[in-house]
Amino acid sequence: MKSLLRLIPYLRIYKTTLLWGLVTVIISNSFTVATPFFIGKAIDTLKTGLDAHSLHHSDLLLYAGLIVAFSLMAGIMTYLTRQTIIVVSRLIEYDLRNDFLAHLQKLPLTFFQNTPTGDLMAHATNDINSVRNALGPGIMYPSDTLMTFSMALTMMLLTDWSLALLALVPLPLVSVAVYKLGKLIHTKFNERQAQYSLLTTRAQENLSGIRVVKAYVREEYEIGEFRKLSWDYLEKNLVLAKAQSVMWPLMHVLIGLSIILAMYIGGRQVISGTISIGTLTAFFTYLGMLIWPMIAFGWVTNILQQGAASMARLGKILDAVPEIRDTDETDRSIVELRGAVEFNHVTFTYKDAQAPTLHDITLSIPAGTTLAIVGPTGAGKSTLVNLLPRLYDAADGEILVDGIDIKKIPIDTLRRHIGYVPQETFLFSETLSANISYGDDGADRELIHEAAEISQISKDIIDFPKQFDTMLGERGITLSGGQKQRTSIARAVLRKPRLLILDDALSAVDTYTEEAILKHLRRVMAERTSIIISHRISTVKDADMIIVMKQGRIVERGTHAELVALGGFYADLHAKQLLEQELDEIS
């Protein structure tokens, strides 16, 4: 429950509204509790009237009127309670969810690599929702319940304390039962949900891989597997149903027990003349009023517990420290960069990794030049370029841009000068032009077209029905791998970055188009710095400097001609392709 204390700052914002909400709870309960009193009075008046054979109809009319009037007042107050306390819970939910996203935005790449998106989504929806439940109904019902309970109990005790105590014996059991059963149902429900997501995953996989299923004639097997999961799901549902089916019958029995006790004991007292028949009636009504608080009590305990557990989970995320951020050492006067890059003895090790991914990298890229990086998968190429926009921070060594340690450059400034095309293309479900101008909202049509031209995507876009306004993703069209890469290049180019990074960004583009893109890039990047990672000689051969990376080290560096002459990995790669060529000519 302690985790809920985190919510105090949020509650404080709305404390006035909340206080008014609590006031309405007290008032509405006062009115509600008074009603049975009038019913009892009315019955007694009726009884005395019947016994005396003279009935004051106007008295009964008064009671009837009072019952309606009090109910009306109680209703207005209940209305206000919901409009304050429950509304506040929605407001806090809103604040909490915004803060959650804002916090995520500050977290480094490593965090997202280690946390499944599904988990974060679950936090943002389910957990925030159960915290909301603990805040709204979790505040309203306990306060309401407490008021009703204490008032009704007081009235009952005042009416007849011994009868009250006896009739109330089964009621605490209601709370206990609701609490225990609620917990059981919750566990069984989660088990069922887990099975449901297995079922969904299976269907998802099967339908996504339907080509494979059909190609290998595995339909019957797949149906069988799904049947098993489906049957397990059915069984889990029935286990849950068993627990749920107990709930209401048990409630009815326990509550009925109270009523029977009151009826029998109270009835005996009426017979012996200790209490009036009206008192007994009022007593029944009070008893009726206690039933809901008893149910609510167990229920609310569950809500609060779930809310606390959810808040604890949220807390773990909210407590994750944004490791990469501006600090006291940041020099905020830096607003422009030229793009000269230098790595000084940089060593980088991933968290939980045994060996460093980058070993003692020292490298200088003068402003306006092009560096190309080649090397086998896992050599550390991507890691190296990821250090530049500070997606990771290197523990040892320093990285300088224009001679300044990048940790002193405001992150915003640093990234604003970088055009980055990641290895895995990611586009948003927005229009093509929105995706291309993602790094610069203010970009006009002309700029967008120019960027699309450079990346060779414009010829594709012209064929789309809505051209640049074509939506991508689920509500729009699906681009091919090459088209995605080219759009992603356009997005980076549009920023007119001082430093352009292409991380294997031409892999899905055919050689024709690749050549055209490189030609355009050479023109626009003439004054700017570029870093290009590639597996193709054709992409890298014109770079001012080419480095070969292997197992986290730079093993070769030089121009295309120099590296070919050097006779190392690069020359080998080159020679292999030549050899294939020769072989081909022999056969």
Next chain:
Amino acid sequence: MAMHEEEILGKAYDAQLMKRLIYYLKPYKWLVALAIALSILVSALEAVRPYFTKIAVDVNIAQKDKSGLLITALLFLATLLFRGVVQYFNAYLTQVIGQKTIFDLRMEMYSHLQRLSLPFYDKNPIGRLITRVTNDVEVLNEMFSSGIVMVFSDVFMIIGIVWFMFTMSWPLALLSLSMLPVLVYGTALFRKKAREAYREVRLYIARINTFMQEHITGMLVDQIFNREQKAYTQFTEHNAGHRDANIKSILYYALFYPGVDLIGAVSVGLIIWYAGGNALKGTVTIGTVMAFLQFNEMFWRPIRDLSEKYNIMQTAMASSERIFKLLDDTTLHQEPEHPMPLPGVKGKIEFRNVWFAYADEHWVLKDVSFVIEPGATVAFVGHTGAGKTTIISLLSRFYEIQRGAIFIDDININVLSSDDLRRHIAVVLQDVFLFSGDINSNISLGNTQISDEQIRNAAIMVGVDGFIQRLPHGYDEEVKERGSTLSVGQKQLLSFARALAYNPSILVLDEATSSIDTETEQLIQSAIDRLLANRTAIVIAHRLSTIQRATMIIVMHKGEIRERGTHQELLSLGGIYYKLYQLQYKEQEAA
């Protein structure tokens, strides 16, 4: 999930749909009958409750009969316990009915989906299909379980209460019921409004989810392109919409519940007022008044239930309409009525004047003809969109051709059953698809006719055995969703092993283009060599080495075969192939 679909709510009752739905209850008709009987019993036992109070007050207490009071109390207790037991069994029974019915329906849909052909999958987004087998079916559960049975129960409950009321005092009964129209109208109005608000809330939840999903996955892009603030602002807009929609629904709840209490209070007031006027005439006893006060409370529940059922029916109708639309979709293959058996295949393939379009007259293949002799390897080359992949799909008869014919061992594939045909063809797709399960099941795809030894041999042949042996659990190592823990090369090799384990007469291979390191490349190349040996193979080739080893190269361009021959022949031809080749390897010649 149905997040992106707005719920379309139509009629709450559609006779046509209902008839089809009821059909699914048929296997459980005796259970349904029992459930209805139990429901009626529960209602009857519930309605009888205030009657005990009346007897206690009017008979026992009035006659000062303490032992009579005890008997009444005990009878009351017995009824209570009996009712509890019946209610429990009934609640469980209805769930059994609902669950079994939707299990049947779900399996029918899933089986149907497996039978639908690829053109269907081209048209329908997978997300939507998943919604059909999960969410939409789930919605029907409520209707099958509580829905139909509880409607009976509620109606009987209302009838029961009304009957008791009228037998006790018909003027009081009429008076109590006078507030009923207000209650019914108010409830209906509230349900409608709350439903609308709820729909709006769901719409915003869907937006929030989509946005979150996308921006968490693309957080890297947001951060590098300095878009955090902008994305945050966009998010707050969706979030605010969600908040406001919720606050709107709070209003309805805040008005409704006190309103119901008020209506109840008015009824109580009316009962008391009437009693005051008529008690002296002897038509109303105190016990009657007290019983009526209780009936008044009890009456509310079935009415509320019924209005809830209305919503259940409405959603169920919408869901079942979508489900039946899927079940009625017959994008199935025209399987031959008496398929010719195909026990063994030598591996001769012929395309004779094949024309094909996915839609209308947008020809993807134009008059394509070629013959592949058994044991030959044919490489298809050409630009993206030249029609290479289509040829592969047509051979397995995933699509129907419009003109021409395709033959396997000189048999037109139209006279074969698709299953039989596909059993002889193994397809390795460019996008390797792994299923969650283990390594074994990913190679055998659950085919029990493939022994562990055969699996192992296939893995050895493609050179992935060593890697598998090094895994903590070897062949039983778990494969996560889509093989996310494996590298691209490893996945590729596993898919080769899969093809090999099925030992097909014809192998179809869509070579991967994705960049992999040289070592993996060599591993894959030698695996391909072993795959191609001793069988007919069609390869969409991206590697020069594969092209060189091919018996014949077919150059596709804009849906037509433009050149064919060996590597040497095509080079000396100086045509399209020569150009493709030059572009890819010009650098090496220049150096």
